[in-house]
Amino acid sequence: MSTLGIAVIGAGRMGADHARRIGRTAGGARVVAVADPDAGRAKEVAAGLDGAYALTDPAAAVAAPGVGAVLIASPAAAHEEAVGYALERGLPVLCEKPLAPDAAGALRVVEAEQRLGRRLVQVGFMRRHDAEYGLLKELLDAGGIGRPLFLHCRHRNASSPPFFTADMLLGDSAVHEVDAARWLLGQEVTAVSVFAPAPSSLAPEGLGDPRFVLMETSGGALVDVEVFVNCGFGYEVRCEAVGESGSASLGEPQAVEVRRAGLRAQAVPQDFTVRFADAYDRQLRRWVAAAARGGVAGPDAWDGYAAAAVCEAAVASARSGVRTAVELVERPPLYR
Numbered sequence: 001m002s003t004l005g006i007a008v009i010g011a012g013r014m015g016a017d018h019a020r021r022i023g024r025t026a027g028g029a030r031v032v033a034v035a036d037p038d039a040g041r042a043k044e045v046a047a048g049l050d051g052a053y054a055l056t057d058p059a060a061a062v063a064a065p066g067v068g069a070v071l072i073a074s075p076a077a078a079h080e081e082a083v084g085y086a087l088e089r090g091l092p093v094l095c096e097k098p099l100a101p102d103a104a105g106a107l108r109v110v111e112a113e114q115r116l117g118r119r120l121v122q123v124g125f126m127r128r129h130d131a132e133y134g135l136l137k138e139l140l141d142a143g144g145i146g147r148p149l150f151l152h153c154r155h156r157n158a159s160s161p162p163f164f165t166a167d168m169l170l171g172d173s174a175v176h177e178v179d180a181a182r183w184l185l186g187q188e189v190t191a192v193s194v195f196a197p198a199p200s201s202l203a204p205e206g207l208g209d210p211r212f213v214l215m216e217t218s219g220g221a222l223v224d225v226e227v228f229v230n231c232g233f234g235y236e237v238r239c240e241a242v243g244e245s246g247s248a249s250l251g252e253p254q255a256v257e258v259r260r261a262g263l264r265a266q267a268v269p270q271d272f273t274v275r276f277a278d279a280y281d282r283q284l285r286r287w288v289a290a291a292a293r294g295g296v297a298g299p300d301a302w303d304g305y306a307a308a309a310v311c312e313a314a315v316a317s318a319r320s321g322v323r324t325a326v327e328l329v330e331r332p333p334l335y336r
Ligand SMILES: NC(=O)c1ccc[n+]([C@@H]2O[C@H](COP(=O)([O-])OP(=O)(O)OC[C@H]3O[C@@H](n4cnc5c(N)ncnc54)[C@H](O)[C@@H]3O)[C@@H](O)[C@H]2O)c1
Pocket: 009, 010, 011, 012, 013, 014, 015, 035, 036, 037, 038, 041, 058, 073, 074, 075, 076, 078, 096, 097, 098, 124, 125, 126, 172, 272
């Protein structure tokens, strides 16, 4: 089997992390080019990879000799353009979430794939590759707790980066729960309402952190999400599914429990690269195997579009204070 050459677009935190993982865990692939407008970052990441070269132009990286697939980890606003470079060349793509910052951009990707007549774009909703989420999905699909009535979700980050905005709290963070809910339930989100307590005085001003998101689904379930990106104590993602005949939950701490000095304690992971390390590896292995055959293995461009549309409605609801319906175009046959 020949080795799949990958161009990594965006050499920040996630680009660097994925690039390292490709060499370590995704057999049959290697990074051949790294592109970032910040030449120093591209060089630094490429230097840690055997034989990869650094560029500042994403289009040139995608067109570089030996590139057979593209991993995009630039900021959301740059995703659509980079996906376009890959699709022009018929190359498989793993694009970090969100597929685009708005539904219109994500829909243009769906339309470009339809013109090609092939699904080439996978979106980096890595929770679908997490072992606990996988078990919950199997249980729900098997009817193990009956018809699902509720998903109660919590999404907490220790702190948000300096560039984080109120809209990103929904489009960049809660977007994971939007995708997970659609996937776990096998239903679309039809309406969304966003509520907020008085913002945490410990969060950056103007961020409106935390938020409470309530989603209604096509099958009559309700999904609530606490998104709190400056909780201070660590990274915590939990989900409890409640069905007609039982409940199931994930995200309880997996760490060793220590009893000392009158306390019983377990460490909380400090960020996503720890909590979802296995999921990122599994996502890469599955994508590399599928990309070598010219396809995808996980959430596709339609999923990226549907999630973007829900987040856009959530942003509208957060601004207006009003329940907002989610409008989706008809699902094209390519994604059925
Ligand atoms: N799946 C996850 O758990 C997860 C976690 C963190 C971030 N993300 C996603 O990954 C993406 C990147 O996030 P990050 O935390 O690595 O951000 P980052 O700011 O650390 O890195 C982004 C990099 O992209 C570069 N860049 C800017 N414009 C570019 C362009 N037009 N083309 C190529 N590179 C460009 C920047 O110079 C920077 O080096 C975002 O979409 C984010 O939502 C996903």
